[in-house]
Amino acid sequence: MRGVVTYIMRQIAWPLGFATLTLTGVIWLTQSLRFIDRIVNNNLAFNDFFYLTLLVLPSIVAIILPVAGFCATLYAFHRLASDSEVVVLSAAGFSRLSLARPAVIISAGVMVVMYAILLYLMPLGSRTLRATQYEFRNDLAGMAILEGVFNTPTANLTVYVRERDSNGDMLGVLVHDNRNSASPVTMLAERATLLRTPQGPRLYMVKGNRQQIDGEHKSLSLLYFDNYSLDLDSYAQKEGQAWREPSERYLHELFKPDMKNPDDVQHYAKLIVEGHRRLVTPLYAPALILIAIASVIGGEFNRRGQGQRLVLGAAFAILLQVLSLSVTQLAVKTLALIPLMYAVPVLAIAAAALALREPILRASPRPA
Incomplete structure (x- = not known):
């Protein structure tokens, strides 16, 4: 059993790393273009440019990881099914939920990484980026x-x-x-x-x-x-006591805003929803990974191939992301809808786990 779990985890781990690095690199390059103008105008070195773009990485990785986990799991299990390894393991007595266990373990690791990024690294990077940009912007002695x-x-x-x-x-x-x-x-x-x-x-x-x-x-x-x-x-633009954006705040600063600050009072709903979003977002990692598994090995076996299953799984993953964004926007307008932010990934996990249940074998009636 342990050998099978390790084997499936390896099959998921390397596509996960490849997808994460590839998607992060593409988005990182597009985001770094907005710093080109500042680098040229302020006559900054390449080290400064690399440092600025590095501060953007935590927010990018937090978005990429659930999607990369879905793509890696879908690829790995599609390969296992295409090579008839799923059929062999099922014949050896492994249930669908047992086959999904390695992916669940990986999704737990992804969740831990996402919590570390969303609760600490992302706000740290955002506020450091803002302070560094302010410093470079007001460095008139180094302007080009x-x-x-x-x-x-x-x-x-x-x-x-x-x-x-x-x-x-x-x-x-x-x-x-x-x-x-x-x-x-x-x-x-x-x-x-x-x-x-x-x-x-x-x-x-x-x-x-x-x-x-x-x-x-x-x-x-x-x-x-x-x-x-x-x-x-x-002539420098003094920052003063500028209002911190939600992305620059730690979790306790989001849930306990300064009610004496008029900006915090005005954006109270936005701050509270951002705090809940950081707690909810890592739950989409196991939800998307289980959807990927259910789309490949869930349901009845189809000899015609798995093309329709893969398309259906991708459609459910996109729908889940759309629901996440929609519910978050609605919660900003009505705080009473915050429980829906948790309900969407939890129900997705429950539905995917339900699809992975073994079919119930009905006993055939005895002949008279």
Whole structure:
């Protein structure tokens, strides 16, 4: 018995790993494209780009694992059935539920991994990603300023550079400060350099002038300078006490929001439903895996092949995912529907287990 369980688990494990890596890689690449613009604008290294995309992985893996488990189990049991191994094992006395036991063990492992991701790794990655993006976004000293282009590193600052010399210094610099639209400031300099200092990023300009328009008196003030230091830290977008998204919160923060915070009060239903969603989502791993098994070996044996069974199993899996999304959206509007979030995967598990029951053999009547 133990040898059979190990054999079937191996048949499921390697397709599961392959499907998880493949699907995760594809989605990871598509998600990483949204960081390209930030990498170019902030002149970041490849290590920074890889670190940002790595922080997205937990949320991707949490979505991929149940689907990968379904695909791997469907493939493994279809192969066992095609090679008549299921028939041989059944003839040796193995019931359908016994054959499903290795997949159930794997689904339990998948559930544990998903709980670790959803309850800890995903919120940790989301809040770290937000803090890192904020840091890179406000690193004005490392911003990439293109020559001959009006660069806007922030909403209130425009920088134009005619060219750069061999040392990296900027020549022919124009800086326009529009934080106060009624009194904008324009600075011109022959040469400028971006530097990081303990006090924050600075733009050191040499031989230029500073022009400021007084909107109230309709006058222009002009100041010539040999050296001028512009504090870029004042242009940075301060994060302050920004509201944490549900994906950035741990489970206890979702179930116990700060009712003194108006944003938490406004999104109370969304926070509660997100907490229950993290508890429910791992249950879809055994549900989908049992559906895959039931679609292959459940019901009566069909000599014409299993094409229809596979299509039907895939249809049930898609329907289950659609029901999951629909019930979650309804629960946000009506918290009384939260029990339905648990009912959907539990009923799917019960229905799949029911389909794996052995057929009841009725005794034929004795001849008179």
